[in-house]
Amino acid sequence: MNAIIIEDETAAVSSLKAILEHNNVIDISVIAELESIEESVSWFKSHPHPDIIFMDIHLADGSAFKIFEQVEIGSPVVFTTAYDEYALQAFQVSSIDYLLKPVTQTSLERALNKLRLFDPEERKAHIQNTNSTIQNRHTVKSLLIMLADKFYPLPVEDILYFYTSNEKVTAYTSDGKTHPVDRTLDTLNEQLDEKIFFRANRQFIISRKAIKDIDLWFGSRLSVNLTLPVPERIIISKTKTPVFKKWILLEEG
Missing domain, CATH: 2.40.50.1020 (LytTr DNA-binding domain)
Structure with a gap:
């Protein structure tokens, strides 16, 4: 299974890759490491989408949710964050999972088990729900x-x-x-x-x-x-x- 990591902290990328390599649920190969909204949008527009995405929410150039506003994401997403806030809980219903940093072997394998239980139709519905939810957000007035x-x-x-x-x-x-x-x-x-x-x-x-x-x-x-x-x-x-x-x-x- 191919994966990409969207994360702007080098240490967090290295840690997540190490955990992915030693997980006991699914064999995963990380095919790309992206650091920003701009780089991610460009990558999605020019590459086949992976089987799963691990996405930090707070990137150097803004909120990762803005990626969904610029490109249609065709993969399940696991959000990672250092913050446990109500806004993130709202997105939990349409993502595979969100993991609090530092990501642990247990929390990551929990997310991968959720992914493994999805049949093709459920996975498609999840992806559509994620895109629809994020693209329909309204800015606060x-x-x-x-x-x-x-x-x-x-x-x-x-x-x-x-x-x-x-x-x-x-x-x-x-x-x-x-x-x-x-x-x-x-x-x-x-x-x-x-x-x-x-x-x-x-x-x-x-x-x-x-x-x-x-x-x-x-x-x-x-x-x-x-x-x-x-x-x-x-x-x-x-x-x-x-x-x-x-x-x-x-x-x-």
């Missing part, structure tokens, strides 16, 4: 904010950036106010419009309209300056810099 004993809707278009600290996420709006958000940056990154918002690093998601200018930074990195004060400097890593440059040149619409 507003967030429900809880303050004391009241709730209020906050339009996403008014938010200039999200910042996380001490496991708390705050939205900063154009009127200078702050709003506590009951979602992680990882969840928000999956739900926000990628043309408008960019996951700068582990602390920030920034809006295109909030960007004032950009400085070159040490080590081939970038420092992003916004139109309003921020709790700490916003640094774009060397790995994310090409993705950010491409994003900043995109036109909304």
